Amino acid sequence: MKQALRIASLSGLAITAGCANTQPNTFTFTADLPPDFAYQAVAVYVPAKGQTCTVPGGRNTEVGYNLEWRKSYQPNSEIDLYRTVSGCPLVIYRVKLEINSAYGNDWGDISGDSAVVAIRDELEPRYKGAFNELDESVFYGQCQWLFRTAGSKRRIVKILDCKKTNPQGELGRGRPFSAYTLDQLSGKTVRMKIKLADEERPAIGDTWVKVPNGWKRCMGENFEDQDAYCFGNYKDFSGFQMPDGRQCTIYPDCTE
Template identity: 65%
Template sequence: MTRTLQRLVLGGCIALMAGCAIGQSETFTFTADLPPDFVYVAAVYYVPAKGETCTVPTADNKAPVFNYKWREDYKPNAEIPIYRTRNGCPLVVNRIELEIYATYGKDRGDFGSDNAGVSIRYEMDDQYKGTFNAAGESEFHGQCQWRFRTVGLKRRIVKLLDCKGIDAQGNLSRYRPAGAYILGQLPGKTVRMKIKLAEEERPGWGDTWVKVPGGWKRCMGKGFDDQRAYCNGNYTDFSTFRMPDGRSCTIYPGCTE
């Protein structure tokens, strides 16, 4: 089978969303090790192969999305074609845009999300290029932290997810979790995103909660109508708040002092 025909077969497989027998050398696996109640959604983007002068409209080159219905059908492993063809134009994988979702309650809106990514190039400086072990696996790392705040007149707790990369020295980065590879590294290999959850949660932003033994207390502000309720130097008047499960509490996260 020629390379061109292989690419056409790959393109047809994606378009039909059906199972096809693809040689291992034409795909790689993306997977993730995540904390409990975490999932990821992956959108895979393709660009014309090196040396090609053809172009494809975005409408004809839509990104395949893995785990789009993450609530109903989540699979940690995604088998990603390296090549595909659209409108007769040979394409290669260029990047994976990742959205990390985590749930913290039973309501449909009780989730937070943040993003991560994988970039793929023909050439790359070695200091940025990911490496693979003897088993053909490569990892990149990150940490997510819950940031809590209150909304509404009852001051219900909602949480925001804040994810950052971890560098080779184990230091937390200012940027999102990310991996980087060159195209020739990928055939038959596995790329793994490993995310850990920070032990401590933090307020969504400053001067709204006060750290006390056992947790955090919510500043009263001007009253329950005051949605932002900054402390503004008043660190003695606090309000109750509602946990996602409906409990009325005075200290987060333990609820009662």
């Protein structure tokens, strides 16, 4: 009888161990972004806790997702928690994110800003992202377009500026960010939600003047003046070129 109980007990342990070993080695990262936005992600790995091994040259310790986002974009990324490279057991350390969008059709008419998901063995409770009943954790941010002119044609160039927010949309300091412990993530989903600010604003102060229906570009000393600060002259303005080639006098509606 004792022998039978012992065998049953060992069988139970084996089943339990088998279940533990079947936990997913991945978590899903995804994002809700404004129209025509995309993210790039780079998962960064380091030697697992207690390991003294190294990867020669650090090669293959990063894995990229949506690196060619203008050609092919997939909002869901399945990211490994553990990997072995050159015989060295590695563990996920952080996910570097780039939030990107294009504002024109030329190859250079793109801009982006960063975000981060950090993963550690231990975190103070106040820093740990929380998961809901659907095994999903959400963190938030807002991006805003900043505009300026550049070059001899005073062509509009845009810069994307992204900040973290709380769930109510109130801006915080720094870029969108969240952090988790390693044991939180197996089989879970981390979602980044980004909103776009309702209005754009100048990238450089004292170069544009706000008028009732938009912004007018200060002339500066002359049209060739690349900096073209207003310096108190709020009467002399210049035209500029939109990314699509239109010649305009007011941003963003082009004509007054």
